[in-house]
Amino acid sequence: MTSKPNVRQPSHVACRDCSLSSLCLPLALSIKDIDQLDHIIKRGRPLKKGEHLFLEGDPFTSVFAVRSGAIKTYTATNEGEEQITGFYLPSEILGLSGMDTDTYPVSAQAMETTMICEIPFEQLETLSDQFPELRRHLMRLMSKRIREDQQMMMLLSKKNADERIATFLINLASRFRRRGFSSQSFRLSMSRNEMGNYLGLAVETVSRVFTRFQKNGLISAVGKEIEIRNSVELCALAGGKTLEPNPIATSA
Amino acid sequence: MTSKPNVRQPSHVACRDCSLSSLCLPLALSIKDIDQLDHIIKRGRPLKKGEHLFLEGDPFTSVFAVRSGAIKTYTATNEGEEQITGFYLPSEILGLSGMDTDTYPVSAQAMETTMICEIPFEQLETLSDQFPELRRHLMRLMSKRIREDQQMMMLLSKKNADERIATFLINLASRFRRRGFSSQSFRLSMSRNEMGNYLGLAVETVSRVFTRFQKNGLISAVGKEIEIRNSVELCALAGGKTLEPNPIATSA
DNA sequence: ATACGACTTTGAGGCCTCTCAATGACGTCA
């Protein structure tokens, strides 16, 4: 409701000055229109590891863009266990799946210290009325998410443990690369347990696959630090497409 | 491109006269606005079993509503096998996942004789500019689809064969009920093979689960005819929610 | 009506991944 004046603190970079603007929502707007988006964005304090952005069942009010750090979304299974539904890196948008309900269907939690841009949905809709391009971008984001979820369903129903983890690593790598980071070596923000949870595998299986991948020279892993040593092989395992062509990113 | 005059043939029922209007796109429009939607809708000849509505890679031009019959969407895995991504019943909308690409990411094929309403997307977008409510409805459809896909991911990563099939049957039942049909007994439009493909199970497993369910008095199945004999148990297996509360439907 | 093909069912055996268990490494905080 309150569109906070645009306080320029280190943590409060304006959209036009944000290094992620070409990946994030502003990409749908012209330079001069970006400021309008900028004014409705709320930039809260950084979330510490483990803090929640919203909880499953909270009233749906906003969508969020990750500015730095990493967020996971999860929901509770019938048995009360946690089921992770997505990982979100800087420039990626989350919260859109709550749009047709009054409440968020998942919880969102910081996996490390994380800065967030909050976009109140009501105002985003108003802005969408002015800028058809923004509206189309939002729909494209959701459409892309649907396709990505279907890729994920394919992974879960057809791929074995090796292929799942290869796919996961390649996907992460291209998302890092898209943000201008190395796709060869990066740091996982999630634990083996979280990775397994997301991929439908037991922790022990994840660990065993990592060990095997290292023995075969596909990757090198020291704790959460990952280095891809044979991207060709890894991509082949992941199922076809190489790391080279224009990378994939995730949103919504 | 051509908005065909509204020919009243048996197969060309106007939206306002369509029994599905309260479930389909028109639900976002007032009575008098429905006619505008009606005029952009193209109603082709019925598709025969096995005919394709569109193929993976075809240029994205329209979204589609199923009027009668049933459609499956599928994509090819890396090994060239078919992976079914969804089943669509009357009043349900498909094709939205192609929105952010130039081409459909899946193929759509009739599982039986099927009547389709085609909505050219460009004109739907124009109409969306006039009717914010229609626009919001489209976004809600996509948002709902995202949530449903996440349910599916949960099914694939956490549920065993019995639970998957129970979930699938309960889901189908509530979709039938929503359309005013019996949720106790209905006819499957898909083969055991297609069901298994969709659920990430081998045909033989599907068959064995069906046999077991019948032995336990959960269902009775003669070919594709299904009768749910113990919905309480079946719902429990599916994971909690009963069949009674307001049912779930699928779209996009 | 009959024959063919597609679909379904049932059985046997094997493999992949899970579960349980214990040890080892890491990171954090007093």
Add this chain to the structure above:
DNA sequence: TGACGTCATTGAGAGGCCTCAAAGTCGTAT
């Protein structure tokens, strides 16, 4: 810096589902 808790690794065993194979059923077309 040391101790604790969390996370990661490794091993052994079991179980669920897949694969392969064959027989049975259904639907359809000639």
